[in-house]
Amino acid sequence: MENHTLADYPELHEFGWTARWQALFAEHRAEDRLPARVLRGDRGSALVQTPQGVERAKSSVRLLKETPQASDLPIVGDWVVLHRPEDLDFPQIEKVLERKSAIRRGDPDKTSDTQVLAANVDVIFVVHPIADAPHLRRIERELSLAWDASAKPVVVLSKADLSTDPEGCMESVASIALGVDILLVNALEKSSCEQLLKYITGHQSAVLFGPSGAGKSTIINSILGEDRLSTQEVREVDGGGRHTTVARELINIPGSGIIIDTPGLRVLGLTGSAEGISSAFSDIEELALACRFRDCSHNHEPGCAVQIAIEGSTLLPERLASYNKLMKEAQFAARKTDARLRAEEESKWKLVSKAAREFNKRKKRD
Ligand SMILES: Nc1nc2c(ncn2[C@@H]2O[C@H](COP(=O)(O)OP(=O)(O)O)[C@@H](O)[C@H]2O)c(=O)[nH]1
Ligand SMILES: [Mg+2]
Ligand SMILES: [Zn+2]
Missing domain, CATH: 2.40.50.140 (Nucleic acid-binding proteins)
Structure with missing residues (x-):
């Protein structure tokens, strides 16, 4: 095509x-x-x-x-x-024109149910710093959103030069990012950042997604070899980056592909979709197929294959807790959307029935 x-x-x-x-x-x-x-x-x-x-x-x-x-x-x-x-x-x-993919998050200011962060991307780079131990639960959340977008997720572990054990970090991320390529990157080094380019050959499009201060803008600058995007020094005290990228911007990498920079988002709400979570937690979903009850909540039901995996230490309880938490949040978001759609539908019917009443009144008078 x-x-x-x-x-x-x-x-x-x-x-x-x-x-x-x-x-x-x-x-x-x-x-x-x-x-x-x-x-x-x-x-x-x-x-x-x-x-x-x-x-x-x-x-x-x-x-x-x-x-x-x-x-x-x-x-x-x-x-x-x-x-x-x-x-x-x-x-x-x-x-x-009809989008072929879109990365979304739950909209914190409720102007709509979800906010689209970028459209028509082929690849989503989930950028995550490993100067400190990686925040596995946040990566699971980011991957759940990424899997929902009809694009290929790739994890980029940035600040690998500041990590005491980059290989160890990569291993722990590999245990939760199933079926996803993982790159170790020093964003300050051009050759290191160029690892990303093999995913966007032939003018494909990617978006950089991840917390503020992770090195997203720095990665693009290094690839371009110029300071096109403003970046921010990390504060010494808490190691958190400040918010510098305000706009989302599409950058053409000459002879390669397209990368969209996004600002780090403090609130990363899930949308009402459970599909992304299912893909991000394919290990749990697969285990659940063997649970005795089809609607098993993996809590204390007899014959729960997920609990058996936890007892046998092939699944970490934190991962199940993370899965349950995200699923609950997605269900809540879906209910919120349903409630809004219902309210809209009701007010529409109120208008219709009011119009019908008035019509009937007039008919009686005539
Ligand atoms: N040593 C090192 N510093 C980095 C790396 N990535 C980003 N930084 C620094 O971290 C700060 C935040 O980077 P920035 O690109 O603005 O993060 P963004 O918010 O994700 O766009 C900047 O001062 C960068 O120089 C990296 O891989 N290694
Ligand atoms: Mg930035
Ligand atoms: Zn179960």
């Missing part, structure tokens, strides 16, 4: 333009319409890459009206249809 001899818009090729986007754009093709990729979404406008260069664009009023969910509005990585009428100062984004 991903055809690399695209006659149309060769200028967009290095930004990830493929046959998929060509086909989706074809429906909207018109004289003053152009395809473009969102490089950065700012409040109210977006920086987009068109076949002719970089421009600032705004979502059209119609797009805003027709998009009920904020998470469906243009976000970094999106491919969009740009309308560029001559009498307007700003090109308008008319349509967001």
Whole structure:
């Protein structure tokens, strides 16, 4: 499907333009319409890459009206249809082409159920520092979100140069990051960071995901060989990085692929989906197939294969606790979404029945 001899818009090729986007754009093709990729979404406008260069664009009023969910509005990585009428100062984004993947988190400010952090990525680099022992529970959470995104997760253990036992860290992460490649990286070293490039050959797109101060912006700067993105010194006292990347930004690595930088997020809420968790905890899910009861909660039911694995020390109780915690959180998020959808549905029916009552009243009068 991903055809690399695209006659149309060769200028967009290095930004990830493929046959998929060509086909989706074809429906909207018109004289003053152009395809473009969102490089950065700012409040109210977006920086987009068109076949002719970089421009600032705004979502059209119609797009805003027709998009009920904020998470469906243009976000970094999106491919969009740009309308560029001559009498307007700003090109308008008319349509967001159907995403092939999206990394989401539960939205902490409840404007919608989930917030999309980046769209149309092939690879998600879960960047995690190992200057201190890796935070396995956070990695499990990040991987659960990553597995949900229809993209390949890869764990990048950064600050390997500051670790006293990088190999040991890698081993402990390997025990919880099943089926995932793990890279040891010193973000300050170009050659070390270039390990990431083999995952995005042929102009594929990746996003860097992980806590603030992990080295995400530093990795991109090292690969580019220039200080394109601002980075922040780690505070000596608590070792925590400060928040420096405010915008999510799409960077084209010449001759390679695309990497999207994201700011570290303090709150990393799960979405209502359990699928990512199931993939991230395939060991537990597999054990559970052998539990006597299909709805086993792996607590104290007889014939629980998960508890037997814990007793036999082939599964750590912390990992089961982490799985249970994430599942519970996802179920809560799903209920919240259901409640909101129900409320919307109810208010819609209230309007409909009110309209019907008024209609009947009028009919009686006539
Ligand atoms: N020694 C060392 N320092 C690093 C490494 N990665 C990042 N840093 C430093 O950690 C700080 C935070 O990095 P930054 O790239 O801003 O993190 P971000 O928030 O994930 O983008 C900066 O001062 C970097 O120089 C690494 O692998 N080794
Ligand atoms: Mg940064
Ligand atoms: Zn069980």
